[in-house]
Amino acid sequence: MLKHTLQTHTSLKWSQGKKPKKIGRLKQAKRKSKAQKHNLEQISTLKETKRAMLNIMEDLEIAKNMLALEKAKDEAMLASIGEGLIAVDTDRKVIMMNKVAECVLGWPIKDLMGSVLTEIPLVDDAGNLIPLDKRPTTIALATGELTKVNYYIVKKDKTKLPISITATPIKLENKTIGLIEIIRDVSRELEIDRAKSEFVSLASHQLRTPLGIIKWYLEALENDECYKNASAEIRKYIEEISTSNERVLSLVRNLLSVSRIDQGNVKDEPQSVDVTSVVKEVIDQMQIVALKKHIAIHCKFPEHSLPTINIDVLRFHEVIENLINNAIGYTAPYGTVDVFVDKVDTNLLISIKDTGIGLSNYDMQHLFTKFYRGEHAIGYNPEGTGLGLYVAKSYVEGWGGKILVESIETKGATFTITLPILKQEKL
Amino acid sequence: MKKILVIEDELAYAKLLHDQLSNGGCEVITAPNGEEGLKQAYAIKPDLILLDIIMPKLDGIEVLKALRADAWGKEVPIFILTNVSEPKVIVEGMNNSATNYIVKSDIKFMDLLWSIKNTLKWGDTSEKNTNR
Numbered sequence: 001m002l003k004h005t006l007q008t009h010t011s012l013k014w015s016q017g018k019k020p021k022k023i024g025r026l027k028q029a030k031r032k033s034k035a036q037k038h039n040l041e042q043i044s045t046l047k048e049t050k051r052a053m054l055n056i057m058e059d060l061e062i063a064k065n066m067l068a069l070e071k072a073k074d075e076a077m078l079a080s081i082g083e084g085l086i087a088v089d090t091d092r093k094v095i096m097m098n099k100v101a102e103c104v105l106g107w108p109i110k111d112l113m114g115s116v117l118t119e120i121p122l123v124d125d126a127g128n129l130i131p132l133d134k135r136p137t138t139i140a141l142a143t144g145e146l147t148k149v150n151y152y153i154v155k156k157d158k159t160k161l162p163i164s165i166t167a168t169p170i171k172l173e174n175k176t177i178g179l180i181e182i183i184r185d186v187s188r189e190l191e192i193d194r195a196k197s198e199f200v201s202l203a204s205h206q207l208r209t210p211l212g213i214i215k216w217y218l219e220a221l222e223n224d225e226c227y228k229n230a231s232a233e234i235r236k237y238i239e240e241i242s243t244s245n246e247r248v249l250s251l252v253r254n255l256l257s258v259s260r261i262d263q264g265n266v267k268d269e270p271q272s273v274d275v276t277s278v279v280k281e282v283i284d285q286m287q288i289v290a291l292k293k294h295i296a297i298h299c300k301f302p303e304h305s306l307p308t309i310n311i312d313v314l315r316f317h318e319v320i321e322n323l324i325n326n327a328i329g330y331t332a333p334y335g336t337v338d339v340f341v342d343k344v345d346t347n348l349l350i351s352i353k354d355t356g357i358g359l360s361n362y363d364m365q366h367l368f369t370k371f372y373r374g375e376h377a378i379g380y381n382p383e384g385t386g387l388g389l390y391v392a393k394s395y396v397e398g399w400g401g402k403i404l405v406e407s408i409e410t411k412g413a414t415f416t417i418t419l420p421i422l423k424q425e426k427l
Numbered sequence: 428m429k430k431i432l433v434i435e436d437e438l439a440y441a442k443l444l445h446d447q448l449s450n451g452g453c454e455v456i457t458a459p460n461g462e463e464g465l466k467q468a469y470a471i472k473p474d475l476i477l478l479d480i481i482m483p484k485l486d487g488i489e490v491l492k493a494l495r496a497d498a499w500g501k502e503v504p505i506f507i508l509t510n511v512s513e514p515k516v517i518v519e520g521m522n523n524s525a526t527n528y529i530v531k532s533d534i535k536f537m538d539l540l541w542s543i544k545n546t547l548k549w550g551d552t553s554e555k556n557t558n559r
Contacts, residue, residue, distance in 0.1 A: 205481070208532040212532035219537065220443060220446075220447060220536065253533075256512070
């Protein structure tokens with residue numbers, strides 16, 4: 001090695017155009033030990049590097065094992081989730097699904113992985129195919145919002161299964177990068193619903209029979225000659241019985257309506273409706289009641305005629321009647337009801353404002369649910385069924401519209417309905 | 428005298444209809460089920476039939492169909508008088524040529540009476556006698 005060093009030194013000097021100096025023996029020895037030291041250092045560095053690499057490899061091994069464990073845990077969690085889970089990317093391709101999804105969908109995982117999810121047919125209960133743009137996958141990816149629907153999936157063996165699908169977008173830095181869809185077999189729920197509705201239908205028919213009998217017999221009594229000569233007290237008693245009977249009949253009727261709405265049995269008969277004229281009609285009808293209570297109904301209608309919309313006229317009439325009835329009913333004598341109809345952007349707006357008992361925040365949150373009656377409302381008008389607004393909301397939302405309420409307790413309430421003019425949803 | 432056939436299984440309804448319509452000056456015959464009702468219809472050939480739907484032996488819709496298939500039955504006015512307000516059933520009734528579909532618990536008796544009088548061209552229908 002030393003020779004090599006010397007030779008290198010020599011040739012280096014010659015290449016530099018210098019005559020190599022003669023290197024003394026001491027210098028030679030010094031150079032030798034320096035080189036040896038250098039080599040030792042290099043060896044030591046190599047050894048260190050090797051040790052470090054071994055450590056890194058160990059760490060990597062540990063990390064790899066941890067990852068494998070995490071992955072196994074995730075897979076175990078996924079497999080144990082009692083609901084079907086499918087993850088899709090922005091091209092609607094299935095990137096992951098669990099065993100439950102396989103069972104519910106009736107399509108094996110191997111068939112679906114990497115395939116476009118929306119190729120599996122979905123139908124409604126009439127058997128109509130749900131088009132691509134109405135699929136929850138498409139809607140959730142497009143809107144970036146949670147989408148929940150109920151449809152029937154057509155399994156690989158061609159049978160249909162009712163399922164509920166909740167599609168939740170996965171967001172990374174505010175951009176949708178995929179979806180998680182949770183699917184659930186709802187056949188049992190549907191059966192229970194059906195049994196409930198059948199029961200309500202049967203019960204309401206069974207209830208109406210004796211109630212109807214009471215109604216007519218009371219009428220016969222009232223029309224009887226003897227009744228005309230009866231004491232005021234007797235007549236009052238008969239009147240009370242009659243009124244109570246009508247209340248129960250009304251409740252049964254409402255229960256039936258609600259049950260039909262729940263069942264989705266409401267077959268709207270859409271026709272071209274001039275909203276302003278229906279509202280005017282209802283106000284005319286309600287004038288007598290309003291006058292009795294000395295309540296003034298003020299109307300503000302647009303001068304130009306508004307575009308007609310395609311909705312069920314009887315149901316719309318029912319909704320407006322309901323709201324104006326409430327407005328009059330919950331307002332003390334000498335109060336006012338303001339009715340306003342107009343077009344705002346692409347919607348028709350109908351608002352009914354009263355100076356009545358108003359609603360608390362709690363009331364407003366629960367108002368449109370079945371049977372809800374505010375505390376003050378019950379005190380003011382014990383006869384309400386708590387169903388009118390539930391029915392109204394169902395109808396309005398079925399027409400693609402919204403119903404909102406604003407109120408200050410004891411000062412009054414304003415109910416506003418908006419109905420879209422273009423693109424009517426058919427029921 | 429006008430003849431009215433009441434096909435109704437609920438005794439209380441049958442009795443009331445019988446009494447009120449008889450008092451009004453009609454001959455009222457009642458039948459407690461669909462089978463009996465059909466028999467009576469062909470036997471006495473009434474001027475009007477009041478027909479319930481939910482009945483034992485033969486329900487109202489079947490009676491209606493049978494009557495409308497008959498040469499005489501095709502013409503007789505038939506009021507369906509029921510407490511079923513299921514839209515499907517109403518449509519079925521009207522599709523099978525019922526003259527009227529009346530939900531008992533939704534109508535005042537006097538209004539029913541007016542309808543009957545009007546159809547039979549019987550008695551004073553010049554002013555609708557509604558007790559409001």
